[in-house]
Amino acid sequence: MKSTPSKFGKTPHQPSLWTRADALKVHADDPTTTQPLVSANFPVLSDEVFIWDTMPLRDIDGNITSVDGWSVIFTLTADRHPNDPQYLDQNGNYDVIRDWNDRHGRAKMYYWFSRTGKDWKLGGRVMAEGVSPTVREWAGTPILLNEQGEVDLYYTAVTPGATIVKVRGRVVTTEHGVSLVGFEKVKPLFEADGKMYQTEAQNAFWGFRDPWPFRDPKDGKLYMLFEGNVAGERGSHKVGKAEIGDVPPGYEDVGNSRFQTACVGIAVARDEDGDDWEMLPPLLTAVGVNDQTERPHFVFQDGKYYLFTISHTFTYADGVTGPDGVYGFVADSLFGPYVPLNGSGLVLGNPSSQPFQTYSHCVMPNGLVTSFIDSVPTDGTGTQIRIGGTEAPTVGIKIKGQQTFVVAEYDYGYIPPMLDVTLK
Ligand code: FRU
DSSP states (O other): OOOOOBTTBSOOOOOEEOOHHHHHTOOTTOGGGBOOOOOTTOOOSOSSEEEEEEEEOBOTTSOBEEETTBEEEEEEEEEOOTTOGGGBOTTSOBOHHHHHHTGGGGOEEEEEEESSSSSOEEEEESSOTTTSSSSEEEEEEEEEOSTTOEEEEEEEEESSSEEEEEEEEEEEEOSSOEEEEEEEEEEEEEOOOSSSBOOTTTOTTOOOEEEEEEEOTTTOOEEEEEEEEBSSOTTOOOOOHHHHOSOOTTOOOOTTGGGOEEEEEEEEESSTTSOSEEEEEEEEEEETTBSOOEEEEEEEETTEEEEEEEEOSTTBOTTOOOOSEEEEEEESSTTOOOEETTTTSEEEEOOTTSTTSEEEEEEOTTSEEEEEEEEEESSSSSSSEEEEEEEOEEEEEEEETTEEEEEEEEEETOOOOSEEEOOO
């Protein structure tokens, strides 16, 4: 792929490849990489709203942070419409499945707080109506900046277009709860460039979203991960030897897999405040393998870079497949080369008996993995389902070298702080 000249002079790295051969090693239902069954009797956070992508407040190094003893999470959120005639079926019953499936188009950023790291109380919307420049407020990352409680919320402003933006506000605590103030001025940061990252003009199904800023523990600079697709007109990508990898005889046919072009993007900040960014070539590409590597994030452990990203069954290319869940890659330095964890990349997938039970997993540095409940079968055949729109049970994984293991299960939406900041 082509890359633009960088302030690094020479392009600093070649993207690592998640190959078709790697993906052939993905197997659903391996107990060490499968999320325990979620019961259809789950509790819901709220009867008023659906929530999905969950973004715990953290510091720039990735540590989940409480303030004055209060844990805070941000969630993509949409109203439930049980009484809206638009969401009644022919028999006058609430069509919750349609309401849930439509949620992305009206996603807004909300926040919740808790004393216990679970039992979340609804705080409300982060930005007032009219503050965010687009219809959809899609996923990102809230960063606690200092002891004054300042927070930079990086997120994706979608429809029209898709722009990585940020908005600064402040978290305020009392004995009784948490409120967010400010969050009034949204600053656009960057959009896909068409040279490294695919634009809407190149592909109507492009993805460019989900910023995750961080400080590199080794070089100390400010960077940001995001989800993208590899630049180029839809259908023009080549799935060659490198993308196919070392496959057994009979597995050379790539079908229509040139349409799947996901990548994990990276940008470097030109300033200390993270107001001025330069996009760099992707860290990882999945051309010919998968079309979405969403919500990329890191865990820095044992001097290594553990890169996690979520993906779906339906976004896999012809001839390869895997469960909805979180996938991971590991490298000794930020720019790679990255190797798929567990050989395949799969870290925590849904069991095949409940393929949509959870999604949007976020692996935290303490090995806890949070996600939301999407839908759970209620009748054993999978024809009847219960829609979630709420927090899933948290799962514990152990990360060991190039392997991961499921080792524990915790309460619904359990996101304990790793450090507490006392506000001044
Ligand atoms: C993951 C995701 C994100 C996106 C959001 C849109 O669940 O697809 O990539 O920001 O949901 O609702």
